[in-house]
Amino acid sequence: MFRIRWLWQNTDKKSRAMFVIAMVISAVTSVALLINPFLTSILIDEVIVAKNTKPLIPLLLGILTAQALRLLLRYVMVIMLENSTQKTFTGLRYRLFTTLQYQEIRFFDTYRTGDLMTRLTGDLEWCRHFMSFVSYTVLDSVLMFSSTLVFFLMISWKLTLAVAAVTPFLLYITHRYSKTIRPYFIAMRERLSEMNTAAQENIAGNRVVKAFAREAYECGRFDEKNNSFRSTNLEINKMWLKVFPAIEALANFMTLATVFLGGFFIIQKQITPGELAIFTSLSWALSNPMRNLGVLINDIQRFFSSANKVIEIFYSRPLIVDREDAVDHPNPKGHIEFRNVSFSFRNTKVLEDVSFEVREGETLGIIGPTGSGKTTIVNLLARLYDVNSGEVLLDGCNVKMWKLQQLRSAIGAATQEVFLFSDTIDGNIAFGDQSLTEDEVRDFARRAAADGFIGRMPEGYQTIVGERGVGLSGGQKQRIALARALAVRPAVLVLDDTTSALDMETEKYIQEQLAALPFKCTKIIISQRVSSVKDADQIIVLQNGRIAERGSHQELIRQRGYYWETFALQNDIPADFNSAAGLRAGVR
């Protein structure tokens, strides 16, 4: 029931009112189904049997009006129901999307894209179906069944009892069925989600698939998911067909009992033939709701299993949120400090006791082996994750005390793995600040050495790029990402391995541009290249999550540690090279 309550809670006042009115109309119109058979029987008695044409026109007009009114009301009911459902459904979609947008990154490390998509599409669809269809069909069925039963009771309680005797059996069967079928629907939903994930990853990874000529393998893998989805559906059908004959038999038993038991009662002079005629002509009003019930059980169970999945996301709340006592920072300066910061990811230590300070306007270079925790520093600064211990401060204030919106707006990051949206290049560069004019966008692109190749594209800045920037070369993507980061004119500019796919000349050009930006900012440059970080005010070398070396280029060269080794490797100097020339080269 909590799932239905959840749906109701997320329906606004106006839609609730509309829903209730629609339900009332539904109830009225379904009972009104009995009006026309009633009028028709009068018509037959008064006009045809009595050979009296006088009441014909009024009666026919009555039938026509009643039917037209009923149908129009029914139409209005459906549209009202659709309207209120759509309102709720749309609201839920919107709320769920909002929840996803503010979920912390850890959340996305747990859920697969395909699975999340299933929840917001297929699962939500079942919630919609429940509200716009199952709701009134259940109401109609119950109402029809019970009102007919009451009507029957007034005529003959004996026959009614005999007919209604099947009801407990029916309730028992459907109850048991709904219990047994539940895990099947849960499984079916899982299969759907798995299939969705398989297809989604196949599409996202289509280059790898082709590179390894794995098309046949992928087809096989997908086939497995596709097939198990089919099998689960068939199993559900099999289970259904086990109870279907029973439900159908019980529904038919009602007619059987009415006619033959009724016949027996007539013979016994317990009821009149006219009374039996009413029973038989209305026996469908008992058996049809019973048939519906079975089908509805499937829909309801499917709704339950889907709603669970939606609700799970709906109520998941990120841990990284604005604190109530968050301090307002309208003008970020860009003074960064890490104090004894440690961070681990599922028991794997990533950073340990990292401390450093970058003053406003200074440049920090970070270098270190693969997986040493370089990107994590940025993640912690932007509070994509929270530290396990220690403090990260921006402008002397713990980032936990910042408002997330302000904190992240203060940081402009060009990330290592470039994700672009399927939008124009212009739109992608202005991603963080839509108010930019075309000239400004062009200016930032120029500074990121991207104006040249963008200008050569047939549609220039209006060229639409694929998701993740597919279709662009690695270097082109990096430059767009850089322009995107510059375009927010941040107090802290982060370049995470942004020039790795660029040639040296382009990198040099970009470095010159970065030195002469039209806004003041602190820079964090993460790179594998010594040439990218050598001019930084301060360079730290991360190794296994700890700061192994720190200092200026010259100091680090003299230390003859990791930094020197990397420098030597990148510049073709034998690592044991100690001659004056080498040293001179290093400390230049």
Next chain:
Amino acid sequence: MARNKFDVDEVLESPFSFAHLKRAAVYIRRHRLKMLFALLLSVFASVAGLFGPKIMEWTFDIAIPKGDISLLLWLALAYTAIIAIGILFTTARSRIMAYVSQSIIYEIRRDLFAHLQKLPFSYYDSRPAGKILVRVINYVNSVADMLSNGIINSILEFINLAVILVFMFTTSVTLSWIILAGLPVFIAVLLIIKPRQRRAWQVQSNKNSNFNAYLAESIDGVRVTQLFARQEVNISIMRRLIDACKKAWLTAIKISNCVWLSAELITALVFVLMYIAGVYWLGGAIVSFGVIIAMGQYVSRFWQPIINLANIYNMFINNVAYLERIFETMDEPVVVDDAPGAAELPTIKGDVEFKNVTFDYEPGINVLENMSFSVNAGQSIALVGPTGAGKTTIVNLISRFYNLTGGEIVIDGEYDISKVTLHSLRSQMGIMLQDSFIFSGTIMDNIRYGRLDATDEEVIEAAKAVRAHEFIVEMENGYYTEVKERGSRLSAGQKQLISFARTLLADPKILILDEATSSIDTKTERLVQDGIRAMLRGRTSFIIAHRLSTIKSCDRIFYIADKGIAEAGTHDELIKKRGLYYKLYTAQLPEAETSVIGN
């Protein structure tokens, strides 16, 4: 190339035609025997059902008036038997049809997926992934019922209709015509509604596709969104897309529901007309009241199948919008495919020759022009040059990701790559792309993707060679640690190492590394080079890199510029030449160093 983005509706390339139905028939035909059997079962069930009223008649006319209880019991038994047969047949039909409809979904989805595997990069590059996904999953689910039960039921309804027509006309020809008179009216209504309805559902499917596209993108790009604190903007974009879905849905629903509404209204009207005609026009003389009563019942019995057919038709119109999209995708041309009669490429040595290769992505804008070179088996070639010069294009052509515009690429001096099967060609190449893609699953599975029959030991060996072993064993479940497609569990460098191991495991004759080590630190890279040196012996390799240390260790260097090879030679040769490569090389080195190195 016209690209599509999340908030732009896709233009339907091939509007619906009966050819679509013909193609859908392929899927139906496979199950025609089963469907025929199901149809027969349904017909039998309804024929058995016809005896029901007869038994009722006897009950009321004979058994009850006579007070014959034993006859009553016998009739009850007969009625039970009829019900039992009906249930049995209906159950059997339902079982068969469940299988048929599930199989149709399964088959369409399988074929669609298989076709997608053959489509070129440009297909995936030019539209959001979510729009492709929605076709494979959601749309296919929608059309199945129409192609299975929809067809059977419409046949049954037609049979029903025919039977009732016969009954009607044998009862009263004149009144039958009156009942039939409603039909043209209804058809006219349908014809008016149909184009609007179809358009409405097309719009709805487009809006839904847009929603899906942006949803997928927003999930994948959430890190960027959060870094740029752009949630609010994204949410307002999403609101627009969701509202568009809602509007489209409500419009479509309003139109679609007019179908049953008008059918029922016409039924009521016909009913009234029939009575008026029966009573006034014909008078009691011609038509007995029994006939009128019977015809009154036939009105609803005739129109019920029509209303049912209208509903099936409705479902059909709604789903055709999806069917169109599915077939449109299946019609997407396979640009790079096995040539007719393509031979398997035998195990190769690894010689590669470009003969006057010309290539363009868009007609008229050549990326490469008349490029010729030849590489001997076992050589390593570095491709250098400015970004965008076409280095990636060259390696993409070797793996035949694109077809050449002119010239040919020959392997081992005798095999034109366009004349051998793609699978035999690519499975002998190890291609490591710029983006290292990680599948959801264990690290073990991710590396094994390179060679599916590799043992755990072989996987670990490959990981060791690329120095990935160390960080993998440090993770909580080692090689069995689950990683996610866009998870932040692995750093970019670690992802590169894993895809490197994957490529090595493939045991390729020709190795292509496109910026394979750009995110890997220099020291590890050196260790990797040492580690794979033995593995690389005898393999031809093409390496795109910016790092000098990587470039220098290659046998030959091609400087790519101006649609071709501007300079070629060994490192020392090119340095002596003091040309483009020399300039590139010296740009990276501190000035004081160049004099030392140059000597």
